[in-house]
Amino acid sequence: MSTSILSVSNLKKNFGGIPAIGDFSLELGAHEFCGVIGPNGAGKTTLMNLITGYAKPDSGTIVFEGRGIVGLRPYQCCRLGIARTFQIVRPFPDMTVLENVLTGALFSGDGAGTAKRERTDATARCVELLELVGLGDRLDVSAGILTLGEKKRLELARSLATQPKLLLLDEVLGGLSEQEIEQISIALRKVHQKGTAILMIEHVIRALVKLVDRLVVLNFGRNICDGKPADVLEHPDVIESYLGKSLPNLPMQGTGS
Ligand SMILES: Nc1ncnc2c1ncn2[C@@H]1O[C@H](COP(=O)(O)OP(=O)(O)OP(=O)(O)O)[C@@H](O)[C@H]1O
Ligand SMILES: [Mg+2]
Known part of the structure; x- marks a missing residue:
């Protein structure tokens, strides 16, 4: 992997005693375009809130470009070079x-x-x-x-x-037309090619896998699978917990389709 831009280790966050994020770790390279998928309530938005200072973890570390950022306010994270979009637009x-x-x-x-x-x-x-x-x-x-x-x-x-040096996207394609999805996909490819690392939470899998070179799967706040999209989507745990069935013949990033 290229130089790490973000390093999340043993992150935990409970709400009312119930874990939203439980012992989650992730290493993201400075030039990666990584998708995050998982069922509703898996903890994806919470993870993004923790990385951007909108919520504080109960324990664990978040290191951005070699600097610990737990405890920083959202505007401080933004000034360091971490930007985000919101699931509910604002x-x-x-x-x-x-x-x-x-x-x-x-x-x-x-x-x-x-x-x-x-x-x-x-x-x-x-x-x-x-x-x-x-x-x-x-x-x-x-x-x-x-x-x-x-x-x-x-x-x-x-x-x-x-x-931003790191862009976090929370369901930016949800509810959009095919044409709008294509428009945003083209824009994101350009942003990535110019050197921004991207972590993209998304339920629109067929569009996501045309963009990313890695997929991380969250379930009950844990990283249950992490790897090449084609392998991850065929993993039995991912099919059981999220996809429901295998998704054969999806055009993937780098396949030219
Ligand atoms: N501020 C909060 N207070 C209490 N519980 C919360 C809070 N934020 C999230 N949760 C709970 O944490 C869990 C994870 O929620 P989160 O929004 O991170 O899921 P998600 O993976 O983004 O889901 P979706 O795909 O539906 O957007 C859920 O059980 C949710 O109800
Ligand atoms: Mg969410």
């Missing part, structure tokens, strides 16, 4: 699409200065990101009136505006 509804994305750019420090030049540069970069996710013609529209698919793409652009 745009600022009264701001325009472009302003929403600018919040990401300005918050992360890019353009935060008062110099006009910096703000102009940040705006140009945000417009580029909105074009990347297919919202280039919606810049001046209020975010509140966007469709769900558009809001999800806006959320992705806003997270990218923080210029």
Whole structure:
């Protein structure tokens, strides 16, 4: 594996005495594109909340680029280079699409200065990101009136505006049309090719496996399988706990389909 960007060890998180994450460990390389799958309630969003400072583990360590980050606030994790999207989208509804994305750019420090030049540069970069996710013609529209698919793409652009080294995606493809899934998939491939590590929680398996080179499976807060997508999807424990049946002939990442 390439140099590690994220190292999660023996992570535990209980809610009311019930484990949501139980002794979970994961090593992610700096150039990996890794999918996270598992049944509803398996602990996927909780894991993401722990990595991004939205929740604090009961025990265990999380190391990002060699630095322990347990106890940091979400904005501190973001400034270190960890961005995320939310399963339930959260745009600022009264701001325009472009302003929403600018919040990401300005918050992360890019353009935060008062110099006009910096703000102009940040705006140009945000417009580029909105074009990347297919919202280039919606810049001046209020975010509140966007469709769900558009809001999800806006959320992705806003997270990218923080210029993350590690991007965490929580069901960014859920509820989208085939065309929107394809649009986001193209954007994510480009983001990954430019050097961002991606951890992608997703239930839309057929789209996920066209993107990722590794799959991790969570069940009851534990990592029950981790490896090449083709092997993981054929693993009996994964079929029993999540898939229900084997999914033959799925086009995978790297197969050119
Ligand atoms: N803030 C919370 N308070 C109490 N219980 C919680 C909280 N957050 C999550 N849980 C519980 O932790 C478990 C894991 O939930 P989580 O949302 O992480 O699952 P998930 O894998 O993301 O599921 P889904 O695929 O449905 O999004 C569930 O049993 C859930 O009810
Ligand atoms: Mg979830």
